Amino acid sequence: MTRVITRKVVQGLYKRTGTARVDADIAASFKAGDGIRARNINPTGHTRLPRYIRGKQGQIAKDHGVFQFADSLAHGGGKQPQHLYSVRFTAQELWGAGAPARDSLYIDLWDDYLEPHDADA
Protein backbone atom coordinates (compact mmCIF):
# COMPACT_ATOMS: atom_id res chain seq x y z
CA MET A 1 0.00 0.00 0.00
CA THR A 2 1.40 3.37 -0.99
CA ARG A 3 1.09 5.96 1.74
CA VAL A 4 0.03 9.32 0.35
CA ILE A 5 1.18 12.51 2.07
CA THR A 6 -1.94 14.56 2.68
CA ARG A 7 -2.44 17.90 4.46
CA LYS A 8 -3.55 15.92 7.52
CA VAL A 9 -0.24 14.02 7.64
CA VAL A 10 1.66 17.33 7.59
CA GLN A 11 -0.58 18.77 10.31
CA GLY A 12 0.59 15.89 12.52
CA LEU A 13 3.99 17.63 12.63
CA TYR A 14 2.49 20.32 14.90
CA LYS A 15 2.15 17.79 17.66
CA ARG A 16 4.73 16.29 19.98
CA THR A 17 3.91 12.85 18.60
CA GLY A 18 7.39 11.44 18.42
CA THR A 19 8.53 11.38 22.04
CA ALA A 20 11.02 8.60 22.73
CA ARG A 21 10.28 8.78 26.46
CA VAL A 22 8.81 5.57 27.87
CA ASP A 23 6.50 5.50 30.86
CA ALA A 24 7.95 2.43 32.58
CA ASP A 25 9.25 1.66 36.05
CA ILE A 26 12.79 0.57 35.23
CA ALA A 27 15.68 0.76 37.68
CA ALA A 28 18.54 3.15 36.93
CA SER A 29 22.08 1.75 37.07
CA PHE A 30 23.58 5.16 37.86
CA LYS A 31 22.75 8.41 39.63
CA ALA A 32 24.00 11.97 39.32
CA GLY A 33 27.61 12.24 40.51
CA ASP A 34 28.58 8.63 39.65
CA GLY A 35 31.79 8.07 37.72
CA ILE A 36 31.43 6.06 34.52
CA ARG A 37 33.42 4.84 31.58
CA ALA A 38 31.79 4.63 28.14
CA ARG A 39 32.10 1.10 26.79
CA ASN A 40 34.30 0.57 23.77
CA ILE A 41 31.69 -0.99 21.51
CA ASN A 42 31.91 -1.04 17.74
CA PRO A 43 28.57 -2.19 16.34
CA THR A 44 28.25 -2.65 12.58
CA GLY A 45 24.99 -0.73 12.41
CA HIS A 46 23.41 2.36 13.92
CA THR A 47 24.56 3.64 17.30
CA ARG A 48 24.27 6.95 19.13
CA LEU A 49 27.57 6.39 20.95
CA PRO A 50 30.08 8.42 18.94
CA ARG A 51 33.63 7.09 18.58
CA TYR A 52 35.17 10.08 20.37
CA ILE A 53 33.32 9.08 23.57
CA ARG A 54 34.14 5.33 23.55
CA GLY A 55 36.48 4.27 26.35
CA LYS A 56 36.43 7.74 27.96
CA GLN A 57 35.77 8.50 31.63
CA GLY A 58 33.00 10.86 32.63
CA GLN A 59 30.50 11.68 35.32
CA ILE A 60 26.71 11.37 35.36
CA ALA A 61 25.31 14.92 35.41
CA LYS A 62 21.60 14.10 35.29
CA ASP A 63 19.22 11.17 34.86
CA HIS A 64 16.75 12.10 32.07
CA GLY A 65 14.49 9.13 32.85
CA VAL A 66 13.52 6.14 30.72
CA PHE A 67 13.76 6.32 26.92
CA GLN A 68 13.53 3.80 24.13
CA PHE A 69 16.98 2.70 22.96
CA ALA A 70 17.79 4.07 19.49
CA ASP A 71 20.37 1.34 18.74
CA SER A 72 18.07 -1.64 19.32
CA LEU A 73 15.18 0.06 17.48
CA ALA A 74 17.42 0.58 14.44
CA HIS A 75 18.53 -3.05 14.53
CA GLY A 76 15.00 -4.45 14.80
CA GLY A 77 15.52 -5.37 18.45
CA GLY A 78 12.59 -3.40 19.84
CA LYS A 79 12.50 -0.47 22.23
CA GLN A 80 14.59 -1.96 25.08
CA PRO A 81 13.61 1.00 27.31
CA GLN A 82 16.33 2.09 29.75
CA HIS A 83 17.62 5.17 31.54
CA LEU A 84 19.23 7.92 29.49
CA TYR A 85 21.72 10.19 31.24
CA SER A 86 23.37 13.50 30.58
CA VAL A 87 27.06 12.65 31.04
CA ARG A 88 29.84 15.20 31.49
CA PHE A 89 33.31 14.64 30.06
CA THR A 90 36.15 17.10 30.59
CA ALA A 91 37.66 18.55 27.41
CA GLN A 92 41.05 17.22 28.58
CA GLU A 93 39.71 13.66 28.92
CA LEU A 94 38.42 13.81 25.34
CA TRP A 95 41.09 15.89 23.62
CA GLY A 96 44.20 15.67 25.78
CA ALA A 97 46.22 17.87 28.09
CA GLY A 98 46.31 20.73 25.56
CA ALA A 99 42.54 21.33 25.89
CA PRO A 100 41.35 24.15 28.20
CA ALA A 101 41.20 22.84 31.78
CA ARG A 102 37.75 24.23 32.59
CA ASP A 103 35.90 23.21 29.43
CA SER A 104 33.61 20.21 29.16
CA LEU A 105 31.23 18.33 26.87
CA TYR A 106 27.83 16.93 27.79
CA ILE A 107 26.29 14.07 25.85
CA ASP A 108 23.24 11.83 26.38
CA LEU A 109 24.12 8.17 26.95
CA TRP A 110 21.95 5.12 27.62
CA ASP A 111 22.63 2.58 30.39
CA ASP A 112 23.86 -0.01 27.86
CA TYR A 113 26.73 2.31 26.85
CA LEU A 114 28.08 2.70 30.39
CA GLU A 115 30.10 0.83 32.96
CA PRO A 116 30.89 2.03 36.47
CA HIS A 117 34.23 3.69 36.92
CA ASP A 118 35.57 5.03 40.18
CA ALA A 119 37.93 7.87 39.27
CA ASP A 120 39.78 7.47 42.61
CA ALA A 121 40.33 3.71 42.33
Add this chain to the structure above:
Amino acid sequence: MTADAHGDADVALRVRALESLLLEKGLVESPAIDEIIDLFENRLGPQNGARVVARAWSDPEFKARLLANATDAIVEMGYEAVQGEDMVVVENTPRVHNLVVCTLCSCFPWATLGLPPVWYKSAPYRSRAASDPRGVLLEFGTAVADEAEVRVWDSNAELRYMVLPERPAGTDAMGEDELLALVTRDSMIGVTRALAP
Protein backbone atom coordinates in the same frame (compact mmCIF):
# COMPACT_ATOMS: atom_id res chain seq x y z
CA MET B 1 24.70 20.00 -1.68
CA THR B 2 25.65 23.61 -1.08
CA ALA B 3 24.65 26.88 -2.67
CA ASP B 4 28.24 27.15 -3.95
CA ALA B 5 28.02 23.97 -5.99
CA HIS B 6 24.58 24.63 -7.50
CA GLY B 7 23.03 27.99 -8.29
CA ASP B 8 19.64 28.82 -6.79
CA ALA B 9 17.99 28.55 -10.19
CA ASP B 10 19.36 25.03 -10.59
CA VAL B 11 18.00 23.96 -7.21
CA ALA B 12 14.62 25.57 -7.86
CA LEU B 13 14.33 23.69 -11.16
CA ARG B 14 15.18 20.40 -9.48
CA VAL B 15 12.64 21.01 -6.70
CA ARG B 16 9.93 21.82 -9.25
CA ALA B 17 10.71 18.64 -11.19
CA LEU B 18 10.53 16.55 -8.01
CA GLU B 19 7.30 18.24 -6.94
CA SER B 20 5.52 17.55 -10.24
CA LEU B 21 6.71 13.93 -10.25
CA LEU B 22 5.46 13.32 -6.70
CA LEU B 23 2.12 14.97 -7.53
CA GLU B 24 1.71 13.06 -10.84
CA LYS B 25 2.43 9.75 -9.14
CA GLY B 26 -0.11 10.60 -6.43
CA LEU B 27 2.41 10.28 -3.60
CA VAL B 28 1.87 13.80 -2.30
CA GLU B 29 -1.27 15.95 -2.43
CA SER B 30 -0.87 19.58 -3.39
CA PRO B 31 -2.45 21.00 -0.17
CA ALA B 32 0.14 19.02 1.81
CA ILE B 33 2.93 20.94 0.08
CA ASP B 34 1.25 24.29 0.85
CA GLU B 35 0.88 23.18 4.45
CA ILE B 36 4.52 22.16 4.83
CA ILE B 37 5.74 25.46 3.34
CA ASP B 38 3.48 27.35 5.76
CA LEU B 39 4.75 25.21 8.62
CA PHE B 40 8.44 25.94 8.06
CA GLU B 41 8.06 29.51 6.77
CA ASN B 42 5.56 30.83 9.29
CA ARG B 43 4.92 28.53 12.21
CA LEU B 44 8.19 26.84 13.17
CA GLY B 45 11.32 28.94 13.41
CA PRO B 46 13.62 31.03 15.60
CA GLN B 47 10.84 33.61 16.07
CA ASN B 48 9.34 31.06 18.51
CA GLY B 49 12.61 30.53 20.38
CA ALA B 50 13.10 34.30 20.57
CA ARG B 51 9.70 34.66 22.29
CA VAL B 52 10.73 32.01 24.82
CA VAL B 53 14.03 33.83 25.52
CA ALA B 54 12.47 37.31 25.74
CA ARG B 55 9.92 36.00 28.22
CA ALA B 56 12.60 34.25 30.29
CA TRP B 57 14.55 37.53 30.44
CA SER B 58 11.43 39.38 31.59
CA ASP B 59 9.75 36.86 33.89
CA PRO B 60 11.97 35.18 36.55
CA GLU B 61 9.32 32.60 37.42
CA PHE B 62 8.98 31.53 33.80
CA LYS B 63 12.78 31.37 33.52
CA ALA B 64 12.96 29.07 36.55
CA ARG B 65 10.30 26.79 35.02
CA LEU B 66 12.10 26.84 31.66
CA LEU B 67 15.45 25.77 33.14
CA ALA B 68 13.83 23.12 35.36
CA ASN B 69 11.53 21.60 32.71
CA ALA B 70 12.01 23.16 29.29
CA THR B 71 9.53 20.84 27.56
CA ASP B 72 6.57 21.94 29.69
CA ALA B 73 7.54 25.64 29.70
CA ILE B 74 7.82 25.72 25.89
CA VAL B 75 4.52 23.86 25.40
CA GLU B 76 2.97 26.34 27.85
CA MET B 77 3.88 29.07 25.32
CA GLY B 78 2.14 27.09 22.58
CA TYR B 79 5.21 25.85 20.72
CA GLU B 80 4.76 22.21 20.03
CA ALA B 81 6.05 20.14 17.13
CA VAL B 82 8.07 17.13 16.08
CA GLN B 83 11.77 17.42 16.95
CA GLY B 84 10.86 19.31 20.10
CA GLU B 85 9.31 16.49 22.09
CA ASP B 86 11.83 16.56 24.93
CA MET B 87 13.69 19.82 25.37
CA VAL B 88 16.56 21.03 27.52
CA VAL B 89 17.41 24.74 27.84
CA VAL B 90 20.87 25.69 29.13
CA GLU B 91 21.67 29.16 30.42
CA ASN B 92 24.65 31.29 29.39
CA THR B 93 26.15 33.32 32.21
CA PRO B 94 29.38 35.32 32.58
CA ARG B 95 30.96 32.07 33.89
CA VAL B 96 29.50 29.48 31.51
CA HIS B 97 29.12 29.63 27.73
CA ASN B 98 27.03 26.84 26.19
CA LEU B 99 27.23 25.66 22.59
CA VAL B 100 24.98 23.08 20.87
CA VAL B 101 26.06 20.62 18.18
CA CYS B 102 24.86 17.30 16.81
CA THR B 103 28.08 15.44 16.00
CA LEU B 104 26.25 12.43 14.51
CA CYS B 105 23.86 14.22 12.14
CA SER B 106 21.78 17.40 12.38
CA CYS B 107 19.42 17.11 15.39
CA PHE B 108 17.85 20.50 16.06
CA PRO B 109 14.83 21.78 18.03
CA TRP B 110 12.33 22.44 15.23
CA ALA B 111 9.50 23.80 17.41
CA THR B 112 11.60 26.69 18.71
CA LEU B 113 14.37 27.17 16.11
CA GLY B 114 12.96 25.71 12.86
CA LEU B 115 15.21 23.82 10.45
CA PRO B 116 18.98 23.88 11.06
CA PRO B 117 21.21 26.22 9.03
CA VAL B 118 23.46 24.56 6.43
CA TRP B 119 26.66 25.19 8.44
CA TYR B 120 25.16 23.38 11.47
CA LYS B 121 24.86 20.23 9.34
CA SER B 122 28.36 20.55 7.83
CA ALA B 123 31.08 18.06 8.80
CA PRO B 124 33.56 20.80 9.85
CA TYR B 125 31.11 22.37 12.35
CA ARG B 126 30.05 18.96 13.69
CA SER B 127 33.61 17.85 14.39
CA ARG B 128 35.21 21.15 15.42
CA ALA B 129 32.39 22.36 17.69
CA ALA B 130 33.17 19.29 19.84
CA SER B 131 36.97 19.25 19.61
CA ASP B 132 37.75 23.00 19.40
CA PRO B 133 34.69 24.96 20.54
CA ARG B 134 36.65 28.09 21.44
CA GLY B 135 38.17 28.17 17.95
CA VAL B 136 34.72 27.80 16.35
CA LEU B 137 33.29 30.50 18.62
CA LEU B 138 36.08 32.91 17.62
CA GLU B 139 35.24 32.30 13.95
CA PHE B 140 31.68 33.39 14.77
CA GLY B 141 33.16 36.51 16.45
CA THR B 142 32.51 35.22 19.97
CA ALA B 143 35.45 35.42 22.38
CA VAL B 144 34.94 33.57 25.67
CA ALA B 145 37.16 34.58 28.60
CA ASP B 146 39.80 32.02 29.69
CA GLU B 147 38.34 31.93 33.20
CA ALA B 148 34.87 31.03 31.91
CA GLU B 149 33.84 27.42 31.15
CA VAL B 150 32.76 26.42 27.65
CA ARG B 151 30.17 23.63 27.72
CA VAL B 152 29.43 21.79 24.50
CA TRP B 153 26.13 19.89 24.28
CA ASP B 154 26.18 17.02 21.78
CA SER B 155 22.49 16.34 21.03
CA ASN B 156 23.22 12.79 19.91
CA ALA B 157 20.20 11.06 21.42
CA GLU B 158 16.53 11.97 21.93
CA LEU B 159 16.63 15.35 23.64
CA ARG B 160 16.88 18.66 21.82
CA TYR B 161 18.87 21.58 23.18
CA MET B 162 18.50 25.33 23.09
CA VAL B 163 20.69 28.02 24.69
CA LEU B 164 19.22 30.81 26.78
CA PRO B 165 21.62 33.64 25.87
CA GLU B 166 22.67 36.26 28.41
CA ARG B 167 20.45 39.30 28.49
CA PRO B 168 22.55 42.11 26.97
CA ALA B 169 23.62 45.05 29.13
CA GLY B 170 21.65 48.26 28.75
CA THR B 171 18.29 46.53 28.20
CA ASP B 172 16.78 47.00 31.67
CA ALA B 173 14.07 49.34 30.43
CA MET B 174 13.09 47.15 27.46
CA GLY B 175 9.89 45.12 27.34
CA GLU B 176 9.47 41.66 25.82
CA ASP B 177 8.57 42.95 22.36
CA GLU B 178 11.69 45.14 22.17
CA LEU B 179 13.91 42.36 23.53
CA LEU B 180 12.69 39.98 20.80
CA ALA B 181 14.70 41.83 18.17
CA LEU B 182 17.95 41.11 20.06
CA VAL B 183 17.50 37.32 20.08
CA THR B 184 19.00 35.65 17.01
CA ARG B 185 18.87 32.01 15.93
CA ASP B 186 22.66 31.77 16.30
CA SER B 187 22.54 33.09 19.86
CA MET B 188 20.15 30.23 20.74
CA ILE B 189 22.57 27.68 19.24
CA GLY B 190 25.28 29.38 21.30
CA VAL B 191 27.70 30.37 18.52
CA THR B 192 27.05 34.06 19.16
CA ARG B 193 25.66 36.24 21.94
CA ALA B 194 22.38 38.14 21.77
CA LEU B 195 22.62 41.45 19.91
CA ALA B 196 23.47 44.64 21.76
CA PRO B 197 20.58 47.14 21.86
